[in-house]
Amino acid sequence: MITKTALENIVSKQRKMLANVSPGHPREIEESIPYLTDRMLLIGGVRGCGCSALLHRMLNNDYPEAWYTDFDDPRLGGFDAGDFTKLDRLLEESGKGIALFNRIDLAAGWIEFCDRKIRQGIKIVSTVSLETLLRLAKAERPDGTGAVPDIFSLRRLDLFSYNEFLSFTHKPAGEQAVNEFLSRGAFPGLIKTGHTEALHQLYTEILCKDAVIAGGIRDRNTLQRMALHLITNTGEPVTANKLREKLKIKAVSTAAEHMQCIETAGLVRFVSILSDNPARQAVNPRKVYAVDTALAAAVSTAETVDRNKLFETMLFNHLCRESRSVCYTNEQGGCDFIASDAEGGVRCIQACYDDDPDLMQTKTDGLLWALRQTGSSRGTIVTADRNDRIDAENFEIEVIDADTFLGGY
Template sequence: MNDLFRPVIRQKILDMQAAPLPVLTPRDVWLPAVPGKALAVIGMRRAGKTSFLWQQLAQRHAQGTAREGLLYFSFEDERLAGLQGGDLDVLVEEFYRLHPDWRDQRRCTFFLDEIQVVPGWELFARRLLDTENVELFLSGSSAKLLSREVATSMRGRALEAVVAPFSLREALRHVGQEPQQSPDRLPKAGQSQLDAALERYLAEGGFPEAQGLDARSRTELLRSYVDVVLLRDVLERHNLSQPQVLRWLVQQLLGNAAGGFSINKFHADLRSRGVPVAKETLHQMLAHLEDAFLLHSVALATDSIRRQQVNPRKVYPVDTGLMALFDKSGKPNSGHALETTVLHALLRLGAQVGYVLTPGGFEVDFHAALPDGEQWLVQVCLDIGDTATLQREVRALQDAQALWPGVRCLLVAQFMPPLVDLPPGIELHRASHWLLGTANE
């Protein structure tokens, strides 16, 4: 079987290494720096994983690695149908036949995209790391290359790098409007443009392909993304037999973005409508949707497993652009969109995130435990111009401080009066500034 694929593989290598490098928007993706590990580039469909692989290739080329030492190879090619894990040696053989001076002498980098279509790829990847002087990137459809699968299949030989839709900074960079100075140094006109860009981002989201589209085209595009995730990454992959229940679940979750969700209540509602579904099935569906990166759920921040289980989870879409697809009110919910955006900013920092219910009955949007051990309480509010609103948000943070003494307390707001009187220990951040990173430096 090897000889059947050899000419195609050789030609693909030649064509790739002769192709001009694409000009793409640089992404701010954190890469773990652990020698000897493969990097699995994961994330929701259409978030930009393939583009990110090309950017990593271009970066290494700019740093001095010759093109012959850099291999991008996509296995999503009908000419490779039937390729098995045992045939993958042909890729290595043909690469080093073309570039014999590289074998064992210099370190090259392989970017293997859509590798999950080849049965038995895991054994090949592990052996490649063990026997060749290669830096290895793996990526593919989230239906078959999820983080938990990579960890299992590669037996500890792979770490993950998550590619999400554009952040606010990346979206601005994409259209050539990324501020080149600290946002708090912008003139009035620049600040107004930044605030307008944030409002647009909250409504339209950050999927790269959706940038700049009119509302109808963007809606149809994003709807197609969701449909593919539900069909291929959840229903087909996990062999589920109740597609309508899954759609109802997604409608409930994304139609109430940033709201609380209880499997028990949803299950009771379905039963009242005569829909027979097991509660365990609903738990599995929610887990599958998170695995496919369509949404992220946040549990109560507590050391008590029982309290986490009996309290609702708060659910957020992977991208604010999806909210309009499921919100039947027809009105933009900028407050929940801002909360969703802040959550994803915290996740990009590597934070473990929960929400807080205080002894006084207040709720704080997020408790974030950062990798360096620092802890934040983060309250998100669209507009604190109203005195009563400001007092409520501050009181919630103060009440939560009793649970985490000494924690850093942040109030992130999009609209605020020129002067705000806050008690000691409460930091106020303009949302556009905080999202661009000035609060995290």
């Protein structure tokens, strides 16, 4: 428990500290963040994506008179329902109608507190962990105890886009910039340093805090081996059973549970095969993609990292920002991405880093099969630096360079 006076002092010191910190780099998501309403705006993402910096920008630029509390402060460790009663009184005494919180989901009883304040007319914005965001998206309480009040508006913050990278680094667009984006990655706080040690530290922090501890995993060693295997095999198909065999895990259920924890922590994402049949999706492998190309390369044990797979991963992460869902196909050589948007539009896209005629033909064959299956008339093959147009079977295939594709094609 914390006294009201101590809480007031901590909150005051937090605000003074922010006054001496420059707001973070502008983010594209700022243009689409909704106006504050009778729904609480929650922003979450993988650790290191810049949620706290975004909240600081909102406080500085949009709501300078708002109440602010950072629950990630160690002085507020163990914050619970009783402490929320004191925060409630302080907020009422301040007369402020808008409250911004950083990582409010670290405090026990936060949903009840926010529900009460929203019903009292207080507008609330808070950052949360990716796990909390994903659970709420499924209408589940983060502690798994049931449904949640219908008071949340959820937004996921991804790592830097290519355009954000260009703006942050002041680099001109082009093939060289794409290669730098591929090598330096998209974590906002690590682009300038680029040190492998910093990436290792972030990887360990995500794994320990957001997968092992948050997931309640007892067998830490097995989860660590699985996470390393998944992130360094980015772009490859995987199944829980194959991972069980390879990593010598006792049960398929344990392997599946570990996969879910690693994805919820934000280290990877899984992509299902294109199908309207859930049973077919369940029996087919899913492809795994690392959250960041630089992070995947930094933790890789291989002497040389597969540039083709990193290129494919970079394109996948770009598509995740713009698409409602992404699937893949494996017929006729396969199609890397079938991306669907919120309006029902479908795009069939291949990644082809190496300028090899045989590989380009394989990519074309797989793309044509996907176009026939989806009923689309146009497909795209993204290359490192080539631009062309292919007409085949009454389909139009556009070959474009990655700079054009990532820049907003």
